[in-house]
Amino acid sequence: MSPRLKRLAARSPFSIHILKELFHPAAASGKGHSTHYSIKNMSIMANAPSPLIATCQMTSSADKDQNLATCSRLVREAASRSACMVFLPEAFDFIGSSTEETLSQAETLQGDLIQRYKGLARECGVWLSLGGFHERGNDWENDRRIYNSHLILDSKGSVVSIYRKIHLFDVDLEGRVSLKESKFTIPGPEITPPVSTPVGKVGLEICYDLRFPEISLALAQEGAELLTFPSAFTLTTGLAHWEVLLRARAIETQCYVVAAAQTGRHNERRTSFGHAMVVDPWGCVVAQCTEGTGLCYAHVDLQYLHRIRKEMPVMMHRRVDLYGKVASIQAPPNL
Numbered sequence: 012m013s014p015r016l017k018r019l020a021a022r023s024p025f026s027i028h029i030l031k032e033l034f035h036p037a038a039a040s041g042k043g044h045s046t047h048y049s050i051k052n053m054s055i056m057a058n059a060p061s062p063l064i065a066t067c068q069m070t071s072s073a074d075k076d077q078n079l080a081t082c083s084r085l086v087r088e089a090a091s092r093s094a095c096m097v098f099l100p101e102a103f104d105f106i107g108s109s110t111e112e113t114l115s116q117a118e119t120l121q122g123d124l125i126q127r128y129k130g131l132a133r134e135c136g137v138w139l140s141l142g143g144f145h146e147r148g149n150d151w152e153n154d155r156r157i158y159n160s161h162l163i164l165d166s167k168g169s170v171v172s173i174y175r176k177i178h179l180f181d182v183d184l185e186g187r188v189s190l191k192e193s194k195f196t197i198p199g200p201e202i203t204p205p206v207s208t209p210v211g212k213v214g215l216e217i218c219y220d221l222r223f224p225e226i227s228l229a230l231a232q233e234g235a236e237l238l239t240f241p242s243a244f245t246l247t248t249g250l251a252h253w254e255v256l257l258r259a260r261a262i263e264t265q266c267y268v269v270a271a272a273q274t275g276r277h278n279e280r281r282t283s284f285g286h287a288m289v290v291d292p293w294g295c296v297v298a299q300c301t302e303g304t305g306l307c308y309a310h311v312d313l314q315y316l317h318r319i320r321k322e323m324p325v326m327m328h329r330r331v332d333l334y335g336k337v338a339s340i341q342a343p344p345n346l
């Protein structure tokens with residue numbers, strides 16, 4: 012028996028027989044399967060209990076009732092397939108076609124919409140990630156500004172965590188994309204610590220946060236096992252950057268990355284990229300939605316995650332003694 016197999020056998024719940032099969036050269040090659048897939052198969056073969064998550068893709072319009080109906084259908088479908096946590100994208104509540112329309116529909120956490128979602132979580136017995144709710148800000152009566160808020164509801168319908176988007180999407184790509192989120196949104200004041208759920212410790216982010224690795228590293232350092240990026244990526248930037256950024260965040264933090272997404276045409280000014288997906292902590296895309304409204308499913312295997320972290324402990328190899336200045340670098344003065 013090879014030393015590697017011996018080591019694996021010592022800390023593995025699988026029999027030597029199964030390990031030999033999997034690590035036989037024929038198992039790791041021949042069918043284009045990487046060792047990674049062999050490792051995944053191991054947990055499937057041994058029936059390790061790994062909870063199922065559902066990641067949603069939809070095309071929000073300005074019609075809140077219609078969007079709620081779509082989300083309810085998706086959540087019920089996920090529950091009927093035994094998913095224990097369902098992830099909805101940024102702007103699952105609505106996407107307005109103007110700032111005025113967006114602001115006129117914003118609610119508070121005590122409003123009717125969140126009450127409905129609490130009822131849905133309870134009815135279906137699932138945890139929900141509501142990724143990007145237009146929440147009236149603290150000083151709404153005076154400044155009419157909102158937060159872009161990501162809520163986690165438990166299966167009893169209680170709000171167990173909330174994160175308000177800290178990086179606002181103020182971007183002007185000539186002739187293609189022009190959005191100024193800060194015009195009507197207050198930047199969140201803090202990074203929310205990861206929240207314990209039945210699928211692992213979940214770190215909350217939203218969309219554009221994906222481009223700032225520091226927040227993902229901070230969440231991983233605080234114990235996150237999954238990072239969530241509910242999104243409404245634009246078509247232009249999604250084509251160029253979406254998958255590579257999601258996979259990079261998964262690889263460098265060794266977390267599952269769960270990215271629910273808006274897709275398609277919301278109004279004459281907004282089209283989203285779609286490609287809702289789940290990436291595992293090795294960087295492999297393990298689930299991805301196809302065209303249009305729908306769901307994709309993935310198992311979260313924390314044994315696998317912790318094995319990757321043990322075998323390649325990048326978090327322990329960090330040279331924090333040398334990075335001090337990087338975290339405080341702002342834009343250069345000429346920008």
Ligand SMILES: O=C(O)CNC(=O)[C@H](CS)NC(=O)CCC(=O)C(=O)O
Pocket residue numbers: 101102105106107113143159180190191192218219222243244245248249
């Ligand atoms: O406007 C709403 O109602 C909901 N919010 C959004 O859609 C936000 C802010 S405009 N979109 C993004 O952050 C896109 C990021 C992106 O596309 C990228 O980073 O490339």
